[in-house]
Amino acid sequence: MARKKVDPNKMSFLDHVEELRWSLIRSIIGILIGALIAGFFTDFIFDVIIFGPKRGSFITYEFFCDFGKNFGIISDFCNPDFNFKVQSKEMSDEFSTHIWTCILVGFVVAFPWILHQIWRFISPGLKSDEKKYSGGFIIVCSLLFFIGVIFGYFVIAPLSVHFMMTYNLSPEISTEPSLSSYIGYIRASILASGLLFELPVIIYFLTKIGLATPAGLRKNRKFALVIVLIVAAVITPPDIASQIIVAIPVLILYEVSIFISKFVLYRQERRKRKLATP
Template sequence: MAKKNKNEMSFLDHLEDLRWLLVRSSAAIIIMALVTYFFSDFIFDDIIFGPTDANFITYRFFCEVAQILGITGDICVKELPFTIQNTSMEGQINVFVWTCITAGFILAFPYILYELWRFISPALYEKEKKNAIIFIFVSSILFFLGVLFGYLIIVPLSINFVATFSVSSVVKNEFNLDSYIGMIKTSVIAAGLFFELPIIIYFLTKLGLVGPDFLRKYRKYAIVIVLIVAAIVTPPDVVSQITVAIPMLLIYEASIWISALVEKNRKKNEQSSSRI
């Protein structure tokens, strides 16, 4: 039986395509999760629990920057006074499984983008379909940069803040394993997806749902939100807050530039069509 033309597909046919997209993407995540199983010791000891060490690269970097700038205060991390404990029988098993799945999702992200592109490509022009490799490459790079930003900046600064914060010397910080892992997963995945904002804005502008004027209008609100987020996830020092806020603001500004470029090209194409 011949395959239906995409333009002739019914709503149920599109749902079937979406179902297979989810099936193939889930299979890719599971396969990559199984791969991470063989590197679980490195993932947990060196990556997951790396930020619990006062000699972690981020802490040393901020300490060196503070010394160069002549900033005084408790920026240099000497110790992280907390312990991580497991309080449920199946706690470590659940953490192990879901950490491997999360790592599998991160590693399989380029393939998930490929499947997503296959799903939406019928709605695009032929010229745009040829940009599949560029789309997957740029989107993957942005996602991985976001993951690194979340892991190297947001996670250690958050850990340092909550580890050194205390309402009283009587209270000792003993963090639950699920809480610790959850914070890392949320920070890393959220940062990775946030770095996809320029790509999302590109498609929303193509659909006419947003434009550069809209983004510029709400820029001041975006700045306030970014500063609030930076203040929440970082210790109360200006250097840390600026380090978190600047990349996020640059991503927003890049989204405005991309939206303006897409709108300019669309208007140019419309003018060319009207002359014919």
């Protein structure tokens, strides 16, 4: 049965709830389609992508190794010796990991579609001149998310794996992580980084509703620095170098967010002056 179209200006509370329900359903369908597609590339996703950071020849390790050599430093990233095996300790580990990994890949692939559904839901409450920016909103948010995912995979994930697998209390201890533990590190690194890179978009909307201002962001810069370092400590291994590497792009995004907030206020003031002009 086709859904009855309702004038956005005359929608009741239940109509909005119904629209939200359909937005969620369409988003879930998009994720499931992405998960189904991921299921056809299981070997590539696991053998090449997910288990890539556990190999000493991973591109990130080679980059840091070459970078150190340029300064006459032979670092632990040069051919790291952690050829470990990932263990499946429960009968259902491999099956559940396969399913949830496909869903995660589906979420990443369907992220632009999810953003489109979010925009469709909030668009009735926007002004006519704001609705025309839907394409830009989806492109910018998707681009930031994918950059964050790439940063999480090529920087945060290998740094986490390298630190944890080279940290050894005694030669008598052999580290052999479980499948859920290893996948958990990779998943957290990718998702946390992808969502963290949405900071400029979040600041944009907070400024639009009056909860953020350029002056306030500048004033609270030192508190933001502390929060960024805490977040970096949570999603990275507990060494200073890794935390700094993660904190730098987030701080850059914070500074960019200040300019975005300033631009939003400038546009609002210009619109007010235009409306006030007879």
